[in-house]
Amino acid sequence: MKRILAVAMAAACVVGASGGLFAQTPGVTDTTIKLGSFIVQSGPVAFIGVPVMRGAQAWYNYVNDELGGIHGRKIEFLALDDGFNPANTVAVMKRLVEQENIFALVNPLGTIGMAAVWTYILENKLPVVSPHMNWLTLASPTVPHVFALQPNNESFGRAAAQYAVKELGAKRVAIAVVEDAMGTELLNFALDELKLQGMQPVAVIKYPGTETSFSAYALTLRQSRAEAVLLFSYVSDAAKLIVECDLLGFKPKFVGINTITLQLYDLAGEAAEGVIFPGFGTDPQDPTSEAAAAMRAVYARYYPGELMNAYAMIAYVGAQMVTKALMDAGPNLTREAFIAALDAFTDWDADGMIPPVTYRPDDHYGIKTLWMNQLKTVNGVRTAEFIAEWDWTKHR
Amino acid sequence: MKRAIFWTVVVALLALLPLVLRSYNLYLLNLAAVKIIAAIGLALLTGFTGQLSIGHAGFLAIGAYGTALLAQYAGLPFWVGIPVAGLLSGLAGFILLVPALRLTAIYLAIATLAFGTAVVEALPRWASVTGGYQGMSVPRESFLGVTVTRNDVAMFYLALVMVVVLLWVARNIVRSRVGRAFVAIRDKSAAAQACGVSLAKYKALAFFLSALYAGLAGGLYAHVVGYISPAEFGLGKSIDLFIMIALGGMASLPGPVLGALFLTYLPHWLSGFRGLQSIIYGSALIGVVIFMPFGIWGFVRKWTAPDKVQSLPWPLRAAVEFVRGGGGR
Numbered sequence: 001m002k003r004i005l006a007v008a009m010a011a012a013c014v015v016g017a018s019g020g021l022f023a024q025t026p027g028v029t030d031t032t033i034k035l036g037s038f039i040v041q042s043g044p045v046a047f048i049g050v051p052v053m054r055g056a057q058a059w060y061n062y063v064n065d066e067l068g069g070i071h072g073r074k075i076e077f078l079a080l081d082d083g084f085n086p087a088n089t090v091a092v093m094k095r096l097v098e099q100e101n102i103f104a105l106v107n108p109l110g111t112i113g114m115a116a117v118w119t120y121i122l123e124n125k126l127p128v129v130s131p132h133m134n135w136l137t138l139a140s141p142t143v144p145h146v147f148a149l150q151p152n153n154e155s156f157g158r159a160a161a162q163y164a165v166k167e168l169g170a171k172r173v174a175i176a177v178v179e180d181a182m183g184t185e186l187l188n189f190a191l192d193e194l195k196l197q198g199m200q201p202v203a204v205i206k207y208p209g210t211e212t213s214f215s216a217y218a219l220t221l222r223q224s225r226a227e228a229v230l231l232f233s234y235v236s237d238a239a240k241l242i243v244e245c246d247l248l249g250f251k252p253k254f255v256g257i258n259t260i261t262l263q264l265y266d267l268a269g270e271a272a273e274g275v276i277f278p279g280f281g282t283d284p285q286d287p288t289s290e291a292a293a294a295m296r297a298v299y300a301r302y303y304p305g306e307l308m309n310a311y312a313m314i315a316y317v318g319a320q321m322v323t324k325a326l327m328d329a330g331p332n333l334t335r336e337a338f339i340a341a342l343d344a345f346t347d348w349d350a351d352g353m354i355p356p357v358t359y360r361p362d363d364h365y366g367i368k369t370l371w372m373n374q375l376k377t378v379n380g381v382r383t384a385e386f387i388a389e390w391d392w393t394k395h396r
Numbered sequence: 397m398k399r400a401i402f403w404t405v406v407v408a409l410l411a412l413l414p415l416v417l418r419s420y421n422l423y424l425l426n427l428a429a430v431k432i433i434a435a436i437g438l439a440l441l442t443g444f445t446g447q448l449s450i451g452h453a454g455f456l457a458i459g460a461y462g463t464a465l466l467a468q469y470a471g472l473p474f475w476v477g478i479p480v481a482g483l484l485s486g487l488a489g490f491i492l493l494v495p496a497l498r499l500t501a502i503y504l505a506i507a508t509l510a511f512g513t514a515v516v517e518a519l520p521r522w523a524s525v526t527g528g529y530q531g532m533s534v535p536r537e538s539f540l541g542v543t544v545t546r547n548d549v550a551m552f553y554l555a556l557v558m559v560v561v562l563l564w565v566a567r568n569i570v571r572s573r574v575g576r577a578f579v580a581i582r583d584k585s586a587a588a589q590a591c592g593v594s595l596a597k598y599k600a601l602a603f604f605l606s607a608l609y610a611g612l613a614g615g616l617y618a619h620v621v622g623y624i625s626p627a628e629f630g631l632g633k634s635i636d637l638f639i640m641i642a643l644g645g646m647a648s649l650p651g652p653v654l655g656a657l658f659l660t661y662l663p664h665w666l667s668g669f670r671g672l673q674s675i676i677y678g679s680a681l682i683g684v685v686i687f688m689p690f691g692i693w694g695f696v697r698k699w700t701a702p703d704k705v706q707s708l709p710w711p712l713r714a715a716v717e718f719v720r721g722g723g724g725r
Contacts, residue, residue, distance in 0.1 A: 042674045043674075081666075083663065085628065086531070086621065086623055086625060086628060087427060087617070087621050087628065088663070088664075090423065090621055090622075090623075091420065091423055091424055091427065091664060094419055094420035094423050094548075095420045098418050098419055098420050099418065099420055111530075112531065112625055112627065115530065115531060115623060115625070116531075116621060116622075116623040116625075119533070119546070119622065120546075179520070179529070180529045180627075181528070181529040181530045181531075181625075183529075184520075184523070184528055184529055184530070185530075208517075
């Protein structure tokens with residue numbers, strides 16, 4: 001009898017796993033919710049992936065340990081390393097969906113991996129929340145089950161060009177751009193925006209992502225006599241270029257993108273003074289923000305001694321967004337309820353950590369308003385000072 | 397005869413795998429097949445002919461982009477596109493012949509490195525066709541009413557056929573007059589020339605074959621993953637290929653197969669160890685190099701040498717002797 005029972009149970013498990021008999025929500029049991037992600041943890045991009053993973057993990061741990069999970073269900077956050085290699089991202093996604101049977105994809109990192117699994121996500125109608133990438137395709141056109149959070153390259157590219165022309169009054173604008181997927185997209189939007197303003201850039205310098213010497217580029221920029229230079233670069237490249245310009249005595253106004261952080265001061269020193277860059281979140285080390293202090297406390301509990309940076313912050317906020325939607329979806333958790341809960345988000349700002357986010361069924365854009373900051377030394381302390389809100393759609 | 401039956405049974409068993417494996421595991425096998433084909437190609441060039449190449453990912457890129465672009469713009473089906481792209485890549489192999497006839501060892505490696513880098517840099521410049529740095533989606537294709545691209549089961553059978561055929565071809569080349577010429581060039585090119593082996597001819601053949609294999613692997617890759625971008629074919633991929641044959645055992649055919657399987661699965665097994673995987677991965681590689689100087693296959697051969705086999709218990713001994721049959725090389 002026991003054996004028959006065991007065989008029957010095994011059979012039931014097999015049938016259940018293949019999703020045949022029970023129309024159960026994937027990844028959800030009475031006690032757990034399984035969330036999956038691909039976040040690079042090794043190789044050259046790990047410096048972004050590690051804080052992103054930790055930021056998200058810290059919040060999910062906190063929800064499990066202190067808030068008792070979501071409606072009695074603990075969160076299992078399964079973040080796998082894809083090595084920032086699209087072929088691996090495809091493998092990771094198949095494993096998450098077909099073996100681990102995840103409820104949703106949350107906090108995934110990297111445009112190139114996402115591009116490789118995009119069709120797969122659409123086919124499986126897998127909910128995607130808080131993807132960490134500037135990829136325009138995520139939100140345009142709207143996909144019912146995909147919710148972008150970070151501003152995309154269109155926002156950054158257009159805002160930088162607009163800000164240089166309209167706010168700084170630059171008549172001569174130059175662009176320095178890294179040659180990769182991100183840089184190319186930013187450049188196209190900035191060029192288009194300048195064209196709308198009736199302008200042409202006085203110089204466009206493109207450099208490969210592996211470039212180490214920027215003196216020749218700085219010379220070209222100086223010869224172009226640009227008043228403003230748009231920096232579509234990663235922070236280390238931007239630092240090298242700014243330092244080289246400074247050495248030549250060339251001091252235009254630099255307008256960067258979200259890759260620029262306070263770290264630029266450490267890398268470029270004095271030369272970084274006055275650099276303008278858009279942000280979409282409060283610096284987690286900001287001493288004046290209570291929300292940031294609460295966040296730091298949670299982070300320090302799980303990763304003692306680790307400094308929380310902007311990457312960890314946005315992952316943490318993204319995780320908060322996920323748990324809020326899970327909470328709002330109610331005890332009978334289904335993907336439909338989860339998506340409906342997200343579609344009802346109105347002016348949600350994670351206690352002021354990010355500009356307000358509103359989702360509607362036809363609008364999954366996420367953060368639209370950028371916070372323009374400027375690097376400034378105030379009373380001997382190097383800070384990023386907030387100077388203006390900028391929504392590119394309102395400056396046409 | 398016995399061995400022919402044995403290998404037929406092995407292939408037949410492999411062909412049954414889609415019945416038990418889910419698509420994630422099949423996908424990993426497909427990726428492994430891509431690497432196996434490319435690694436065999438590189439082994440023919442580097443292991444057998446002694447010509448160092450660390451730009452081989454360039455040929456993979458030509459094969460992958462060739463297949464995808466032929467499908468997109470010329471509407472060629474995959475069973476035409478992959479071989480044509482493979483041939484294109486093989487012809488591109490002659491580009492490397494120019495430096496290969498003048499340079500040896502590390503200097504040739506530098507020249508091949510330049511080739512690999514040039515291909516990866518050239519692809520995104522032609523953004524209107526190749527999709528630039530963003531990469532491109534490979535158009536979906538059907539064969540006999542079944543969607544093939546990104547269909548793990550269909551790709552598994554294609555990959556299986558390609559691996560079996562290409563392995564068989566490589567085995568026959570290696571055992572022929574051509575293979576012996578390759579080895580002669582590797583061991584002492586002056587002596588080979590003195591024996592009447594035309595360096596130019598056989599080096600050209602080695603480069604062509606090697607690039608052809610890499611191109612075919614690239615074509616398969618494009619349809620397995622369904623998405624390609626220039627960044628995937630960078631220096632890292634070339635080095636990976638080199639590690640595969642060094643790890644598996646260069647001057648053999650089972651070597652690259654083992655190396656490719658090892659390098660495909662290891663990172664996936666390790667992807668759960670957050671932050672530790674690079675350390676484990678690195679230690680595993682160092683361990684293999686220290687304890688198996690002739691690669692995994694060299695190690696296997698050492699422990700299955702006739703005198704070692706004699707002391708094995710009966711069932712193991714019989715198995716080893718059967719598989720070894722008339723000499724594995």
